[in-house]
Amino acid sequence: MNNNTGNRMQDIQLKTPPKPDFNGIKIEDYHITTEPFYVSTGDEISLFESAYRLKLPVLLKGPTGCGKTRFLEFMAWKLSRPLVTIACHEDLTASDLVGRYLLQDNQTVWQDGPLSLAVKYGAICYLDEAVEARKDTTVVIHPLTDNRRILPQEKRGLLLESHPDFLIVMSYNPGYQSVMKDLKHSTRQRFVAIDFTYPPSREEQTIIIEEGQVDENTAERLVKLGKMVRNLRQQGLEEGISTRLLVYAGRLISDGIPPLVACEAAVTRAMTDDDEIQEAITEIIAGIF
Numbered sequence: 001m002n003n004n005t006g007n008r009m010q011d012i013q014l015k016t017p018p019k020p021d022f023n024g025i026k027i028e029d030y031h032i033t034t035e036p037f038y039v040s041t042g043d044e045i046s047l048f049e050s051a052y053r054l055k056l057p058v059l060l061k062g063p064t065g066c067g068k069t070r071f072l073e074f075m076a077w078k079l080s081r082p083l084v085t086i087a088c089h090e091d092l093t094a095s096d097l098v099g100r101y102l103l104q105d106n107q108t109v110w111q112d113g114p115l116s117l118a119v120k121y122g123a124i125c126y127l128d129e130a131v132e133a134r135k136d137t138t139v140v141i142h143p144l145t146d147n148r149r150i151l152p153q154e155k156r157g158l159l160l161e162s163h164p165d166f167l168i169v170m171s172y173n174p175g176y177q178s179v180m181k182d183l184k185h186s187t188r189q190r191f192v193a194i195d196f197t198y199p200p201s202r203e204e205q206t207i208i209i210e211e212g213q214v215d216e217n218t219a220e221r222l223v224k225l226g227k228m229v230r231n232l233r234q235q236g237l238e239e240g241i242s243t244r245l246l247v248y249a250g251r252l253i254s255d256g257i258p259p260l261v262a263c264e265a266a267v268t269r270a271m272t273d274d275d276e277i278q279e280a281i282t283e284i285i286a287g288i289f
């Protein structure tokens with residue numbers, strides 16, 4: 001067995017430049033050094049700060065593209081913690097999170113997974129789109145979410161105790177809920193939930209001005225477009241238009257694409273393949289621009 005892990009830990013504590021790990025993962029890489037642009041839309045910042053202080057696991061709930069990831073990047077920066085993000089998908093295994101033995105120069109060496117790194121060094125660990133992960137994978141986090149705050153590394157016969165600064169956060173889009181893809185109650189009832197929705201008009205306008213680099217007037221029109229398209233949901237649109245898509249439309253416009261063409265690409269076609277709904281959106285766009 002190698003003692004790479006021990007050395008690396010010391011390196012980090014002493015703040016000497018880290019030796020490149022054999023898989024390239026260094027906790028320094030996860031620090032967010034410049035303040036992410038984030039517009040608060042409620043009491044989510046104080047709520048998260050409190051949950052972090054109390055080390056209560058957090059569930060960020062809401063539709064796609066409404067600011068969950070940006071919020072967490074902002075909070076990690078504000079709390080000066082590294083942010084380890086894991087995009088969940090159905091092939092994600094417990095070993096992908098916890099770690100595995102690898103063969104290297106005829107030796108087996110242990111390679112910590114991202115969750116183990118976060119647990120050891122006190123990062124915020126973000127399981128993005130947690131429902132996408134297989135249930136036997138999500139179960140791995142259970143002992144981290146109660147008083148024990150431990151992570152079993154079963155293959156090594158080790159129990160990792162969480163660093164006091166460690167926190168686990170998951171995101172979840174209730175809109176995609178189905179029998180196949182839902183969070184187990186035994187999982188979700190371990191988290192305090194913070195709800196996200198599309199930002200209120202004024203905030204959304206500020207976001208589109210900054211992120212889309214458009215003037216106030218264009219941003220105002222895009223906000224209006226967002227509102228009207230979100231109202232189409234009763235007519236069969238699965239999910240409202242995300243702030244992200246409105247920002248994309250703004251970027252195309254600021255790059256010189258005519259607004260109608262930009263919105264067609266970033267909104268109409270991006271939102272749906274249904275001809276009727278596309279037509280309805282095109283009409284809304286024509287009315288606004």
Ligand SMILES: Nc1ncnc2c1ncn2[C@@H]1O[C@H](COP(=O)(O)OP(=O)(O)O)[C@@H](O)[C@H]1O
Nearest residue numbers: 037038039064065066067068069070211243244
């Ligand atoms: N509150 C917000 N403050 C700043 N930017 C935002 C906010 N909400 C959404 N955005 C913009 O929308 C994009 C998508 O947000 P993101 O956090 O990635 O969504 P989610 O994680 O909920 O899918 C961001 O890249 C950013 O440009």
Ligand SMILES: [Mg+2]
Nearest residue numbers: 065068069128
């Ligand atoms: Mg996200």
